[in-house]
Amino acid sequence: MTDTAPRVPDATVSLTNGGRMPLLGFGTWQLRGRDAVRATSAALAAGYRHLDTATIYRNEGEVGRALAGSGVPREDVFLTTKCPPDRAGRELETLRESLALLQTDHVDLWLIHWPAGGSGNADIWRAFVEAREAGLAREIGVSNFDTSLVDEVTKATEVRPAVNQVEWSPLLFDADTLAGHRARGVVLEGYSALRGGTLAHPVIREIAERAGRTPAQVIIRWHLQHGVVVIPKSVDPDRIRSNADVADFTLADEDMSALDALGRS
Template identity: 50%
Template sequence: MTAVTVPTVPLATADGTVPVPLLGLGTWQARGDEAYRTVRSALDLGYRHLDTATMYGNEVEIGRAVADSGVDRAELFVTTKCPPDRLGQEDETLERSLRDLRLDHVDLWLVHWPPHGEHGSVRMWERFLVARDRGRATAVGVSNYSPALIDELVSATGAGPAIDQIPWSPADHDPTLVEELRARGVVLEGYSPFKRTDLDHPTLVGVAQAHGATTAQVVLAWHLKHGFVVIPKSVRTERLRSNLDAVELDLAEDEIAAIDALGS
């Protein structure tokens, strides 16, 4: 099946940028055969951005699904994450992920959340930069970091993350945080877009009805319009298809503004 054209934004790399599709597939809680079937279905539908993590325990199944799909590696954007308790074991953790995913590099490697202990984040980040420079991860970033924590990494190493993956939805919308990340050259990537949203909110219902769409599609289209990366998760083929269809939903500026206001 021909891949759907999903808009992209550039992520900083060691020597330029790499495009990341704004809409991807989150795989948290998908395990075993379910994870394999979900990724195969998503790739058949046209998804090209897959998000996993060491702690998800599904990298083997995702790697097998990618290999069996026949999709060219150059078309894929694969993210995985390193748990904070692997401080001091970063290199081994990434190599295990690469073996399980059957890849020679990931497109994005994230610190899953800040390690505890004095200078733990900086020490882990230093190993991430080495992995990037060695070509084992095209881009590197963080998850669940504040701008202040990002500043600590930059101050210590001179290099900041390409992306910050955080909980995000219309209800979380914070223009100040958006601008703080943008000013640092950090792309905002949101997870749990539906879990954190009242999908029955009258504003979302009104916009959805105006477009003949679902409120979930409106939430995704809102992310895309802002240039936020979003990785909704589902194991149901019909939901995967519906989420991907949100790419075609073009919201008006006044609709975006009304949805922004849900974060007030």
């Protein structure tokens, strides 16, 4: 592991209920057992202050242990978990189980992990609003929703999701999707940014080589400059640190445009 401390960006975005969400977070999908504890601990040591987990990841206990043992104050970390829609009718029970595993009395963001069928989204969303009002979740949002479903739950409750977490990368960039969320006051958060061939794409690799950066750093920086939340994941401590080391450079306008264009290619 390198000794140089990563230059971690401190940029945040404002959310519906007054919270501020770091644009850079650490994702924990597919991390289990000791790997989950070690990787989350490494992320916190590197300077990440935003952790993303979910009920179906089955690692909330490990994330909670890493956070509790990190020495980082709970109030300094933005903590997200997600509820699967098959827990409809048991939403608050599910959240309380998550809180116990995470060793905290609240999460900073609670998401519906993917859409339910039929009219189920509105019913689940009402339970989410109840959780926010009870202080169990400071902000509430959705994941894998399109804008029509965002509008559906907003209309049903007059409470709009603070965040929509979707698969996102330069290869999936869609200006209309980004603009549609901004018009609604919904923060877009991207997952799987470093998957799907992005790290090997020749345009991304050329920009990275010219900038003296890794392809992963270029992709993460692209998210930040768009104001899109990004949650890279790794089990390797050096890569975890490298992915966070993106505060001291910016991508030129022409590079941003070239990366945006990959979503149309």
